[in-house]
Amino acid sequence: MQSDVFDISITGSYYSLLLPEAIVFPFLEKKLKRVKVKATFEEKELNFHAAIQKRNGDYCMMFGKRYQKELGIYPNDYFQPQLFEDDSKYGVEMPEELNAVLLSDYEAYQIFESFTDGLKRGLIYAIARYATSQTRIDKSLLLCENLKRGVTDRREMLKSF
Numbered sequence: 803m804q805s806d807v808f809d810i811s812i813t814g815s816y817y818s819l820l821l822p823e824a825i826v827f828p829f830l831e832k833k834l835k836r837v838k839v840k841a842t843f844e845e846k847e848l849n850f851h852a853a854i855q856k857r858n859g860d861y862c863m864m865f866g867k868r869y870q871k872e873l874g875i876y877p878n879d880y881f882q883p884q885l886f887e888d889d890s891k892y893g894v895e896m897p898e899e900l901n902a903v904l905l906s907d908y909e910a911y912q913i914f915e916s917f918t919d920g921l922k923r924g925l926i927y928a929i930a931r932y933a934t935s936q937t938r939i940d941k942s943l944l945l946c947e948n949l950k951r952g953v954t955d956r957r958e959m960l961k962s963f
Contacts, residue, residue: 803887812877821861836893843873843881851894903942910946
């Protein structure tokens, strides 16, 4: 499932996009709140995962400064997003390093899978933000060890003790 390409600009909050109802409704009718997005602006293309949210009767999605910078857009620029059904397991791309570490540690994997979808995504984003593969491996190993130790504070899960 995919939407048509549409024009949009950043309005109001600089971190969210006000989505047209005609674009959003087909996804919501199928109970799809998580989507993949392909955004284009002046020869640049950006792919990311997002959630369709309802705020004050309007539908929107987060579009942070990092995405704005990657596309090179400013608040009054119009760009072209297109929404796609998100068929990923977690609603975000899993770094292969974290996936490999979780698959090699069944106990940590079971603990990870017991978390809410939002917490899983948060941990995946936390690992994915590291630039090098080796750092992602090291942080994934640390995460698994902390999960097995019973660390439940999200802020502590990637810290050494």
